[in-house]
Amino acid sequence: MRTTTLVILATAAVTVGLAVPALATSGGAASTTVAGAPGSGQSVVDWNRELISILGTPNAQPATVHPTRGFAMLQAAEYDAVVSITKAAPPYGSAVPAPDGARPDAAADQAAHDVLVALYPGMRAGLDARLNGQLAGIPDGKPEQDGVAVGAAAARQIVALRASDGAAATAAPFTPGTAPGDYRPTPPKFAAPMYTGWGSVTPFLLTSPQQFQPAAPPPVSSREYATALAEVRDLGRDTSMSRTPDQTVAGKFWSASPIWNTWNQITQQLVTDRHADLAQATAVFSALDLSLADTTIGLYDAKYTDHVWRPVTAVQQGATAGNPGITGDPTWNPLTPTATDPSYPGAHSALSEAAATVLTAFYGPRQAVTVTSAADPGVRRRFANLADAAQEAGLSRIWSGQHTRIDHEAGQQLGHQVAEVALSALQVHLVDAG
Structure with missing residues (x-):
């Protein structure tokens, strides 16, 4: 069953500065960029929501792969795509070549799309549609094209980096203990334990x-x-x-x-x-x-x-x-x-x-x-x-x-x-x- 959690922020919350020095606005004030405008973070939110929607789709997520891996890959790729262009902060992985003037918003959108397609190829049609919608708001031209190329390279880098991380390995069968204190499957279904090899x-x-x-x-x-x-x-x-x-x-x-x-x-x-x-x-x-x-x-x-x-x-x-x-x-x-x-x-x-x-x-x-x-x-x-x-x-x-x-x-x-x-x-x- 798909579930959605909504968080409503209290209007009395204290305003604080963004916690990344190279990205903080002057005076430590929070950003006032209008959502949906060029350079807005709303597209990052939208891709994050897209992943949650995918995870709520039956059989979309491999049962042996923990969903937090997908979130981390998505966000790391977007982050590296953006900082490769802005050079405002160190990348998570490594910076990819970025021509002057490349659009970071196009890069973030392409990176998000490509990571999610790599993880969930059966969802490509919907992901393609979301990418086309995001890129439609960016003027056509070389800056957009260069941004797309940067995003694609950032995504490839993250996917390659995690290709041999052990997430696809078959875990050894779990044998329940019998001594006092030993874990064993629990009622009422006594189902087999989950993610037994994830610690590797x-x-x-x-x-x-x-x-x-x-x-x-x-x-x-x-x-x-x-x-x-x-x-x-x-x-x-x-x-x-x-x-x-x-x-x-x-x-x-x-x-x-x-x-x-x-x-x-x-x-x-x-x-x-x-x-x-x-x-x-x-x-x-x-x-x-x-x-x-x-x-x-x-x-x-x-x-x-x-x-x-x-x-x-x-x-x-x-x-x-x-x-x-x-x-x-x-x-x-x-x-x-x-x-x-x-x-x-x-x-x-x-x-x-x-x-x-x-x-x-x-x-x-x-x-x-x-x-x-x-x-x-x-x-x-x-x-x-x-x-x-x-x-x-x-x-x-x-x-x-x-x-x-x-x-x-x-x-x-x-x-x-x-x-x-x-x-x-x-x-x-x-x-x-x-």
Whole structure:
């Protein structure tokens, strides 16, 4: 089912400067470029939305390839196409030759189109139509043609760079453990685990998938684990009387759409609300999606290193844990269906912390947001800042019975560390916190 998340920015948000020094406007003020005008970042938003639409199409995305890879490739290609022409910032990969006067907007559009065609060849007709529509707004002539050539070269470079990254490798069959604490498929479907080999994919920016591997979690026999499990047992049960009504709403809300889609849609609205120009839009999206992609690789490396069982297994089989602090309950079920991968670290916590760290660097610590989702109509989640949104996204997985606080905190640490690498690599820093 296709889902759409809309983020409405609070009008009282503090204005901050763009977080890329070479691209920041004078005085640290946010860009006021009119969306749709030459040099507008709206086309970047449109291509990002196009990818989300593709991902919502049944069977369009290979089941073994994580969607964050496609986002990162799309945004890196657009970014490299633009900075190859403007020379305003270092590229992600390497600059491609760009004649003087080449149109960066034509380059960004062509780069986006070519990466998505390479990833989703069955979607070519729709992608061709979108490209033709974007280029129709650019005057014909040599500047447009040169921009198109730059964009095509940038896309080829990114596609070639990722051609042997291990994403297409067949993962070894996963054998569930039988010892207390070992992950095994979860009820009610007991489906095979997902992305078992994703921790072996070459990162986009990290030196290795293990660069920020979390420390091993406390054993299930420990008091710390028993305490963490007791929290999710009480708050995350489908019939919990301890969870507040608002926690119930949040637990369902953040489970409704893929978390990487949600944070891309938050970014879409931030870019649109600020009338960001092309350089600014490509910078923020590339920092966001490179962070999300590498966080995903890192968290799957950790998940299948420690292969910790999910709370539903831990509670239902608590009598086997060898921990006097854990009371088993075979009738226990979580508020929302359990994801098909090991528990530690938490993906929502890791990806949300990475996204919020990046976006706060661009928009400051007082950027208020209201998040809604078509997958959970009628619900509006309001936050004073991006960090609060990320914190609730992570905690919601305790309230929905998916993760322990141990998973949550390890995920937050991983996501923050990866985001800092991305911000440093792209030379991003906060210009003005208001």
